[in-house]
Amino acid sequence: MNRLCPMQIGRRILSAFLCIFILTHTSVCTYAAPEKENDYQTLAEERKSLPIQSNQTENWPAGPEIGAESAILLEANTGVILYAKNINEKLYPASTTKLMTCLLAAENSKLNDIVTFSHDAVFSIEPGSSNIGIDARQSMPMEECLYGILVASANEVANAVAEHVAGSMDDFADMMNEKAAALGCKNTHFVNAHGLHNPEHYTSAYDLALIAQAFFQNELLSKVGNTSYHHFEATQTQPDDFIERNKHKLITGEIPYEGIKGGKTGYTSQARQTLVTCAEQNGMKLICVIMKEESPEQFYDTIKLFDYGFANFSAVNVAENETNYSIQNSNFFNTSSDVFGNSNPILALNKNSYLIMPKVADFKELDSQISYDTEKENEVAVIKYYYHNIYIGTATVDLIKQVPASCDLAKMDGEFQFANTEENNVVIINIKKALFIVLAVAGILIAMLVIHSFLHNYNFVNNRSSRKTTKRHRKLRRKNRKDEPFFSSSRFNDFDL
Secondary structure, three states: OOOOOHHHHHHHHHHHHHHHHHHHHHHHHHHHOOOOHHHHHHHHHHHOOOOOHHHHOOOOOOOOOOOOOEEEEEEOOOOOEEEEEOOOOOEOOHHHHHHHHHHHHHHHOOOOOEEEOOHHHHHOOOOOOOOOOOOOOOEEEHHHHHHHHHOOOOHHHHHHHHHHHHOOHHHHHHHHHHHHHHOOOOOOEOOOOOOOOOOOOEEOHHHHHHHHHHHOOOHHHHHHOOOOEEEEOOOOOOOOOEEEEOOOHHHHOOOOOOOEEEEEEEEEOOOEEEEEEEEEEOOEEEEEEEEEEOOOHHHHHHHHHHHHHHHHEEEEEOOOOOOOOOHHHOHHHEEOOOOOOOOEEOEEEOOOOEEEEEOOOOHHHOEEEEEOOOOOOOEEEEEEEEEOOEEEEEEEEEEOOOOOOOOOEEEEOOEEEEOOOOOOOOOOOOHHHHHHHHHHHHHHHHHHHHHHHHHHHHHHHHHHHHHHHHHHHHHHHHHHOOOOOOOOHHHHOOOOO
16 A cells, blocks of 8 residues: 655645635535526516505505505605505615616716715625726816716716715715705615615615605706717726716607606615616606616506506696685785785795696695795695595795886985886885875865965955945045145055055
8 A cells, every 4th residue: 555645645634625725615605596587577567466555545546556666656756655555665776776876976076076986886796796997096076976877877886976976975975865864765775875785784675765755856867867879088096988888768768758757777686676767758757767677667567657647637726726725715814005006915825736646536626725834935824635645746835026017116315206116215105195195185176276266255244345335435525625725644645555
């Protein structure tokens, strides 16, 4: 029997370790391998049978069955929920997280800010995850970073923006959670700016819709978020020239749909497909959120929900239909400050207040609740409307700003002239009152003239009688003075000298 030398023994031991490692690694990989695509599709079909909460409301239009675990259709201008399926379930958002990242970036930085990429920002993301190949110590303007995040879904760019805005990625995550709470999110917790999987990084369809609602109120973000592709040009601090294309097929037009205003895709193996989209038609701006769906059904689920919303609901102006709150007919709410003395209302329903109603509903069927708990300027009360206990919108009762008529009189240089209402020192004159005063003065003057005329005529009669008597006395005096000398003093008594 041949003895093995120490070197041979070492080689065999090393080989044994390698075999054990290979077998162990193969076993782990086999166990951790993702399920088959057919299994995912089966789960999606099963999810179609999950209850749709909005369909349980009496007389509410029935929404479509979809394979998403959770979904919501929300009207952005009013916050009215048209479709609800497990909207408060905590799920992984994947890259739809970046809506919050860009919202905070837009609110806390300038477009021309220069964002420098740290080593951690570039190399802390998972290998192979979405990126645009930026290297450490390179830099880009914040505007280009927004395109990198929303169009290319670049994770290293999200990290760099987080560091630029908050100083660190952890501090930025705290900002994200504070902002989510401020927007009314109840089932959201963020731990990163990009959305790569973490068990503690989650949100719900409703919370994500609230974030999207704030996102689409920003015109810049809406523009960037509705970009099908972007050309990144080389600069001194970023030497690559390349084009990135959006993966959102409703934005690129690969799946056409009218009125698309933007959105964001997302995917991880745990989150599956997530999608946020905004579309506007017929005076309604709808936000659709799809969570945990299989590709490409996230796009077709979105189309189904948009079609459902635009076909079954309409925007209704409150001021044109409300009769219960007859503010304009109440003398209590009127003022006579109008230039012509007319009584104008000082309170009125906001003409821009709209409800999102099922087309089959009648305005008279609605219930309402009025509240005076408001701190907004010129806002007196808030009226919330409900259809079978479902919130469908709000109207406000506002103070009306009194606007002087264009023919107001202004006192300028001691004279009254027609003046522009925008000039200072405008004196408003009530024409009715002015006419009343003029007529009253004229009446007094006429009365005075009548009295004066009467008195004048009375004195004239008396004077005539008096003059006749005086004339007779003068004749007698002249007769008696015939025999007097010419220069007698009594001759001059009849003259006033």
